[in-house]
Amino acid sequence: MxxxxxxxxxxxxxxxxxxxxxxxxxxxxxxxxxxxxxxxxxxxxxxxxxxxxxxxxxxxxxxxxxxxxxxxxxxxxxxxxxxxxxxxxxxxxxxxxxxxxxxxxxxxxxxxxxxxxxxxxxxxxxxxxxxxxxxxxxxxxxxxxxxxxxxxxxxxxxxxxxxTTDVVFALDVPEPGPERDVLLNVSGLLWTSDSHGPASRYQELVRGVIADLQERGRTVTLLSHVLEADDAADSDVAVVRALGDELGLDQVVPTDLTDVRRAMRGARLVLGSRMHACLNALSVGTPAIPLAYSRKFAPLLSAVGWPHVVSLADADARDAVRGLLDRSDDLTAAAADVRPTAQPMLDAARDCLRALV
The missing domain is CATH 3.40.50 (Rossmann fold)
Known part of the structure; x- marks a missing residue:
């Protein structure tokens, strides 16, 4: 075939x-x-x-x-x-x-x-x-x-x-990477461009969320999900490095897809501005708080039992993140159910392809 x-x-x-x-x-x-x-x-x-x-x-x-x-x-x-x-x-x-x-x-x-x-x-x-x-x-x-x-x-x-659901759930669950507390994926696209809302507002929110996490005694590591390349104008790497150096935060720049999925499995919590950063986390059993810039986030995540999505368009987005941070234990327990919920939906896609030939 x-x-x-x-x-x-x-x-x-x-x-x-x-x-x-x-x-x-x-x-x-x-x-x-x-x-x-x-x-x-x-x-x-x-x-x-x-x-x-x-x-x-x-x-x-x-x-x-x-x-x-x-x-x-x-x-x-x-x-x-x-x-x-x-x-x-x-x-x-x-x-x-x-x-x-x-x-x-x-x-x-x-x-x-x-x-x-x-x-x-x-x-x-x-x-x-x-x-x-x-x-x-x-x-x-x-x-x-x-x-x-x-x-x-x-x-x-x-x-x-x-x-069905996203093909991320067809990927194997990797061995966990190093233990980390919170991985925060910062989007280079949202940080530098107004194409999905004011960049200044996004920057303010990210800085505020970092402050809220640190007030709770959480350890924040910044994560790139779009790497550097000749054609990657919206790479996360430069922003993650600059912000990390400014605030004294550790940074993770993965080498490939397996590497980032291992990093997410080793984390206690992921906050993601890229939808697949959140999906990668949930598909390996790690809770994620999506900072959603478009309508594609909520219906997909809700369908696999994850309604915990924060819209960047909402005036109270930072308050919404704070509320979810206060429920971290609940999110950890709920994350374990996402992959089993997605599996029958993925099976339907598999069966559809089988029927073609």
Missing amino acids: RVLTLWAQDASSNLGVRVLGEGTSALVRLAHPGSEVVCQSYRQGPAPVNIGVPRTLLRERVTDRAGLRSWMRSFDYVVDMRAGDSFADIYGLQRLFAMSSMAEFVRSCGVPLVMGPQTVGPFDTPRGRAIGRWSLHRATKVMARDPLSADAARALGRPVDVL
């Missing part, structure tokens, strides 16, 4: 994207043991062309000059992951159109296309809704990783085949 995963990487500097790559590979192998799984995103991967250029895809569809059509037909099916949350128009129509063009290219090659476990929507523009509706109806199978996404698909006239 040979399977292609689109728009997810197993060697990305963004460890959330790496979760999508390695987690999807693990899910495929649960369905079809021994399968070869190939990851491709833009130029990252073995495809003979950049798959993010619609004009190139159209030319290859007609001529197969670079061999993309022949290469695509070497796969038994394709799992389209859309970077987890890019099947939406919030990142611009160009990105949505490019990814959807690649999905259409797959279908034109006669290869089954599965919309893998991901966020569906929001689609706030007429053109975005039209592209989303077309992609959903063209897919062989559609999965959503949260109920709100399933509702979005239904609103576009194509109910999902499977309501």
Whole structure:
């Protein structure tokens, strides 16, 4: 069995994207043991062309000059992951159109296309809704990783085949790393950009949360979840290092996905500004307090029994974090139930893939 995963990487500097790559590979192998799984995103991967250029895809569809059509037909099916949350128009129509063009290219090659476990929507523009509706109806199978996404698909006239959860739960639980008290993931994107709300407000909140933790006698270690790379403009590393040096806090810059998951399993508590930082923690049994910057956090986490999400858009976000810190023992006990809750949902995704072949 040979399977292609689109728009997810197993060697990305963004460890959330790496979760999508390695987690999807693990899910495929649960369905079809021994399968070869190939990851491709833009130029990252073995495809003979950049798959993010619609004009190139159209030319290859007609001529197969670079061999993309022949290469695509070497796969038994394709799992389209859309970077987890890019099947939406919030990142611009160009990105949505490019990814959807690649999905259409797959279908034109006669290869089954599965919309893998991901966020569906929001689609706030007429053109975005039209592209989303077309992609959903063209897919062989559609999965959503949260109920709100399933509702979005239904609103576009194509109910999902499977309501599942994130592929992080397909990853093995690693041995614990060094014992630490609190790991605080600081987002370089939120710290330096106003694209998801005022950066100054986020900085104030992070500093306040650190002060609240220290007042409670907790030991804080800062954590990077997006590493440094030539194309990682939103890396967490520079911010974590600068803030850690300023406040005299230890810092963890993991080497890979296993390393960060080991670090989280060794911690007593994780506070995360990246959704997959929180999911990595919960999937290894460590409680997490998400500092959510978008609507993708709450429905996914609530579906696996974790309603403890703090929205950065709320004026009382710091108070909400304080309230959860006061319930640390309750959170620790509840975290043990998350993976067992997620498992049947993941099994549904596995069974869906098994039924393809």
